[in-house]
Amino acid sequence: MAIEDYVPVAADDWYQRRREDAEGQFFRRVADQGPRKGEGGATRQGIYCFTADGQLLTYKNAGQNPDVMRETIRDGLRAWQRLPEDRRKPGAITVEDLANPDPQYARTPPPGGLVVNVYTRILDHEQDGLCRGTCSVRGGEAAARDHLWLTEAEWKSLIPDDPKPGERVPLPAAVAERILRFHLTDNTRGEPPMWRRDEIRSQNLTLTVAEVTPAAVRLRLDGSALLATRADAAKAERGFDVRLLGYIGYDRAKKAIDRFDVVAVGDHWGEGTFTRRARPGRMPLGVAFELASGKAAGDLVPPQAARETNAYFGTGKR
Amino acid sequence: MKLAGKCLLTCAVTWGVAMPTASAGDPQAGTPPIRPEQFAKLQALIKPDAGEDQWAKIPWVTDLWQARQIAARQGKPILLWEMDGHPLGCT
Numbered sequence: 001m002a003i004e005d006y007v008p009v010a011a012d013d014w015y016q017r018r019r020e021d022a023e024g025q026f027f028r029r030v031a032d033q034g035p036r037k038g039e040g041g042a043t044r045q046g047i048y049c050f051t052a053d054g055q056l057l058t059y060k061n062a063g064q065n066p067d068v069m070r071e072t073i074r075d076g077l078r079a080w081q082r083l084p085e086d087r088r089k090p091g092a093i094t095v096e097d098l099a100n101p102d103p104q105y106a107r108t109p110p111p112g113g114l115v116v117n118v119y120t121r122i123l124d125h126e127q128d129g130l131c132r133g134t135c136s137v138r139g140g141e142a143a144a145r146d147h148l149w150l151t152e153a154e155w156k157s158l159i160p161d162d163p164k165p166g167e168r169v170p171l172p173a174a175v176a177e178r179i180l181r182f183h184l185t186d187n188t189r190g191e192p193p194m195w196r197r198d199e200i201r202s203q204n205l206t207l208t209v210a211e212v213t214p215a216a217v218r219l220r221l222d223g224s225a226l227l228a229t230r231a232d233a234a235k236a237e238r239g240f241d242v243r244l245l246g247y248i249g250y251d252r253a254k255k256a257i258d259r260f261d262v263v264a265v266g267d268h269w270g271e272g273t274f275t276r277r278a279r280p281g282r283m284p285l286g287v288a289f290e291l292a293s294g295k296a297a298g299d300l301v302p303p304q305a306a307r308e309t310n311a312y313f314g315t316g317k318r
Numbered sequence: 319m320k321l322a323g324k325c326l327l328t329c330a331v332t333w334g335v336a337m338p339t340a341s342a343g344d345p346q347a348g349t350p351p352i353r354p355e356q357f358a359k360l361q362a363l364i365k366p367d368a369g370e371d372q373w374a375k376i377p378w379v380t381d382l383w384q385a386r387q388i389a390a391r392q393g394k395p396i397l398l399w400e401m402d403g404h405p406l407g408c409t
Contacts (some may be wrong), residue, residue, distance in 0.1 A: 002376050002397055006394055009382055012404035016382065016400060026382070048400065051396070052390040052396060076397070090393035095383070119365050121363070123363065130360075191403040224351070243352050245351070263357060290361075296374075297380055298407055302404075304403060
């Protein structure tokens, strides 16, 4: 149904309910026909079915079981079919191009930059190893998703000017801080709290030149970090004691990164406002990074933390 | 994206990657580095399996205005999945 009978679109309500352009006004006009009036800036999230000219057909809050959602989508189709045929015909409605999108709420990857998929999953101990964890929150055991954006200057800074095998350099500070503060988070049950700069209690991330050929430069990233809400991590309400290992590849002919495979695993504890019901105690959490193909619908979705661009790109105070 | 409801999923796979819990006194003292031979297994453990996320198979548009234009041209209604935390980027 979603593919054959609808135009399916996914969006972040944080942007949509705030943007002051025709798109934001259109969305709020649709949402106002349902229960989510957005009083006081409240969320308008949910599943909406509506016409291209803005008539709401049906609405349901998200997080329902699949049967409920399936019926909601069917309800929307039934409401659509009840509309006069001349309103449903291709071309019956005309939508001009969006003029003057609100720049405050538009996010695009940095020109020439790097887009990296980020997956996070709760893990658990079993016998002598790790396995996938279990969660009391529906979907909390699934791999959560996000994206890491690096500017062109930042990814180029990963490659030493005159790389020599065995050469070791610190991971550039801007890249290290972005990974640590905004991507080593537990987003498996909802929107995560990000780490403040002063909550990076220690970090030691290094790039080692593993191989240099006329065609390529291969780097290994490894190291550790301790993130915690208190200087004394033993007393911190939330923290992540994490090790990283990764492999970064640079194609010299194409002048492009062709590999960015990193894993981060360690003990995480605590929860945030929207990530309640964390497992008690310190439990393993894994984060994996890989280059985005650029072909998936989600590849252009901005990082969760890019809502605050100054903080995300390191131009802010915190 | 906020998640509701209650569901337990039993772990079925052991990956043989030992990661001792850190001690409280010196949190990183007991956390060993990740060994290269552990890397591939850890990566597979964390990343979604093929088909794990059925919703990802839907060809989502990520621009609402563009969706309006497509829907108008094709004579279809719009299905909007709107969450706090982008459904395709923070789930």
